[in-house]
Amino acid sequence: MTQYLISQEIGSFRKPKYLSTVFHKIYGTDEYYKLSEKATEETIELFRHAGLDNIGVGGEMFRWEMYEHQANRINGIEFYGPVRSFDNRYYKKGSIVEDLSIKESFHSDELEYLLSRDYSNIKIPVTGPYTMMDWSFNEHYKDRYETAMAFASLLNGEMKSLKELWDSKYPGRKLEIQLDEPATTTHPDEMQIVVDSLNKSVEGIQNCEFTIHVCYSTDYRMLYDVMNDIKIEGLNLEFANRDSLEPGTSDASRPGYEELKYFQQLNTRKKFIGLGVTDVHIDYIEPVKLIKDRINYVLDIMPPDLVRVNPDCGLRTRSVETGYEKLKNMDTARKEILKDL
């Protein structure tokens, strides 16, 4: 049976203090695994309580940051120090100094844990090749295309390993993998690199549902223009950040979602949208009514089987309480709409 308005989270969630305060000190030790597993378990419980259909990987408790986690596990990258992303937030931006190769699997340990706990409604976020390239300094490869394709080869190997692990527990069942590609539309003349590197990453991997997550793009239309060329089934995107907080389902009330009309015009391959309905950069808890208005506005543009609901991005910048309230209201809103569908 087709499921409508599946609810999912995007990736990260606030880490409990017992983990965040010691994360770097214990990284890779038995204690790291013990505390990451405990935090994952608690976050999954919270997601379930909030009503999420898909629990992701339980808030990415094994990972500190989406770029750094993977870059740390690749040979050929050197770190000189953190670089600011916004306000007082930083990420460790690496410099590529020689040919890239895998040092150790990025996410097998996390997946092994989830499988050991019999979780199957999961979606594994993996930072995509274009973003890995764009967020690295390149002192080695000829150009940006070659760099992105080098990352794509590594990711292809990594995702094949994840799929093998998954098949050992759930043979014949689809594995959901979300390629996080926030950098996707930042260089308008490089959309072909995005397409080629993503397709290279998923090459030869069967029975997976691949999606991409993009956020804070200045123009999603660039992505919509090429989406039919990318071997993905859906796009999980940020919209609430660019929307009004006023209720209503008119175009004027919902400026953040209007571009989806353009998406749907081009959507000949029936890709689904993971609809960002709650802003992860403000503490304001969007009321159920506002979230319903956002979803209903989009349901006038696209059929419900092509709409999933999620926060704009990972909720790690909000407190656990605020993150939970946002997810809870999201779930209530979609359940109220489902009653009428």
Added chain:
Amino acid sequence: MEVEKLVYGIYPKTNELRLHIGRWEKGRLPDAALNSEIESEKKLFYQMLNENGVEYTDPLFNWYDILRPICLITDGIDLGPLSRFKETNSFYRMPLINSIEGITMDPVDFSPLNENPPLPLYLHDGKYFNAFLPSPLSFYKMSKSTMNYVHFEAAIEKIYSEILKQFGARKAVLYDPIPYGENDVLDLSALSEFQIRLVTTGKLYSGNIKGKLHSIVADYTPENFIISKKNSVVPGVKLIDGYSTKMENVDAIDKSVYSLDADKIVVSHREYFDFLPRIIADRKLELISRIGE
């Protein structure tokens, strides 16, 4: 040939200052204490550049982005959604411009701000000091505005003039991170009483800059250099990469500089250094100080 070296824009913070700001964000460090930490770090930065005879702007350790403090002290501009800064993984709050009525806060004295570390806007110190301001053209392009550009430009330059006068600043760097279109015109005549160094990005067209400025510092191409020479008292070139950890070679830079046809020249960097790890920015700063020696 005389070589003037220029460092501008947000400079990466030390780990210590990052931690102080983190504590301040969580309410564990009062505004005044943070202000004092920021001031100490700015003084160290100035000391290093003064010793090397490098022109500099305030390193803007208390600016979360290159527009925000100006927005916060200007009546009629609100902070909008989080937006990507050009093609980077850095973000700024997009200004929402309705009207520009004047300055609502004293930019010179210590004063707490919402959503940004406290004022003052700058620490004005040293003979090589320049105030930093976003160029009106990029400011406008990075905002959502109900005003047309001509009105915006006139109004924001009035604000800039007031800020510079309040600080007693004679020199200012205006930065244009967004490339010019062929029909863009930047008119800085309202700021003619100040010595303006305009740092641009990308290709310049002959009609882009109205009048003559102290210096136009552009990405080096023969065409850009001709425009820079024509519209500047001292032409300028950007030769150090603020987006790459790879170190330039000072001899190669000197060779490029001395091959240019000018009696005096400003040499600077592409993009401000906040996109680099601090250790690399420090090395590039040291390299800049050796250019033309």
